[in-house]
Amino acid sequence: MKKISIIMVCKNSSLTIDKSITSFLNQKYLNKELIIVDGGSKDQTIKIIKKFKKKNIKFFKKKNLGLYPSINYGIKRSSGEIVGTLHSDDMY
8 A cells, every 4th residue: 555645835824724634634545644844834823733643744844935845845754655735725
């Protein structure tokens, strides 16, 4: 079973990130990981992310890195054979 890595980049996403993370966790495929890269949130985003203490979620703070460099940062830290993105205001 191939591992799937999903990269989520966020900044000040407190209104939607809970649903986005939950939509990832609700997927039935078991061999998956979510890599979240926060760009310096000043709202409740980080607090919401930290409530999801799951082995398959990795969280990194990278202030002012930018969208595409943050995605690349997440990809470099992924361990899956298949890599995708899920933005912090999107849901599966």
